[in-house]
Amino acid sequence: MRIFDPHIHMTSRTTDDYEAMYEAGVRAVVEPAFWLGQPRTSPASFVDYFDSLLGWEPFRAAQYGIAHHCTIALNPKEANDPRCTPVLDVLPRYLVKDNVVAVGEIGYDSMTPAEDTALAAQLQLAADHELPALVHTPHRDKLAGLRRTLDIVAESELSVERVLIDHLNETTVKEAKDAGCWLGFSVYPDTKMDEDRMVAILRAHGPEKVLVNSAADWGKSDPLKTRKVGDAMLHAGFSDDDVDRVLWRNPVAFYGLSGRLALDVTDTDATHEGNSILRGGA
């Protein structure tokens, strides 16, 4: 089973996770820029974070045989902090990078006017840079957030077919699908979706344009949830081809819209695999 996790925050994960993910079949990941749990207080913090997503993290991933790409954005939560919003001016410098395959995560957290502004501006940036967009739906008031998101997307220059709406669930999937978006589902140990509900959604709505991710980060989460969904799909009678479509071909097709997806893991120059991650080199 080959797996592409289209949404995972590897910066918060360990090398044990990379090893286990490779064992489970994960060969490619996309790491969306997001909130770090601890609020940032200046654009410089974002710049260092973006540099890490474009430097150290792909290097770590390559040492475990996993291709790493990222999406770059000001996230909706910090779009409300005037100390952070100047990072919007820096984004164009990063959106041209080879490893950036979408603008994201953008979207809504509390649906404030500041979030409206940041979302609209970043959808425009996606259109300007010929990138698709990864749009997160809010934890609170999700259906209203989805509707407002779809309105803003419709008003933007970015085609809805270049938008992945993430963290969908039973109550939001139909409207997102009817709008023509790509459909993202985050499978978590307790919250968001679980494997069996995911299988039920696939039964009801089919595998077309569906992407499943672990969204694993610094909170309680599981980087192997993609594999567990694949196993649950097979157990429920889906074919190997269905699993491959959801866990590999759909994410390749969506992020491939960027024209920048490179799935050959180019090994690093190091001859000793993993060695520089040891503390000896520090």
Next chain:
Amino acid sequence: MTERSTVADLRSHLDAVLGGAARAWLDQATDEATTYAAAGQTPGPARTSAPAATPVWELRFAEAGRRCGPDHADAARLVLLHAARADTDALTRLYEHGTATERRAVLRSLPHLVPGPDALPLVEDALRTNDTRLVAAAVGPYAAAHLAPQDWRHAVLKCLFTGVPVDAVAGLADRSRADAELARMLGDYAEERTAAGRAVPDDLYRVLALTDPSAVNGGEAPAPTGPEGPAAARPDRSAPTGPAGPAAPAPFAAPSTSTGEEQES
């Protein structure tokens, strides 16, 4: 080999290997870089500069990987840097905003574009990382020419630590010769590895042999890569198999004959 002929050769090579679309892209990007150089523009230095402040050729520099392919990205980027007559300020700006592959291209361009030691902070930054792509690019001819003795020794040691082959270290034989301090550091490292019951990297003994004041230069000039030192100069390497017995790191340079740091540029 002059800087001009090196870059011209690279360009000819790229013209031969790139497909039509990539070649056309590189032609246009090079023109944009040349125009920028002719206009003598100087954008603001800030890391958080507004998008309008980014010269178009610098955006092309970032795109080079997907336009020319990863195997040709370093060469294409060097061609652009040369056409734009990038100085240390421009190189620093590109390095600071760059992905790891862009940073590697900047590091590799230094011997072609920066005559003096002004760009050393970029090399030092790369040597602080644990990214072996950057460490390997940092120990090229520019480091050989300008890196301070103690920093250079630590760079060699870092290569041994992180598994970067010392073949990547430019000027290895010339800079190692009669360096008693480097020999001591290598010997201590070998001892530490042996005490821990861990293997000593083969490359360590290669460098150690080169620190001998009488070591013959194995035809190594300022070339960035290539075989260093004659194999005959390598000491017998009885594998350090146990925690017992410290490595007997063969031929230490006689300290009295070394002038240490003074002899290094």
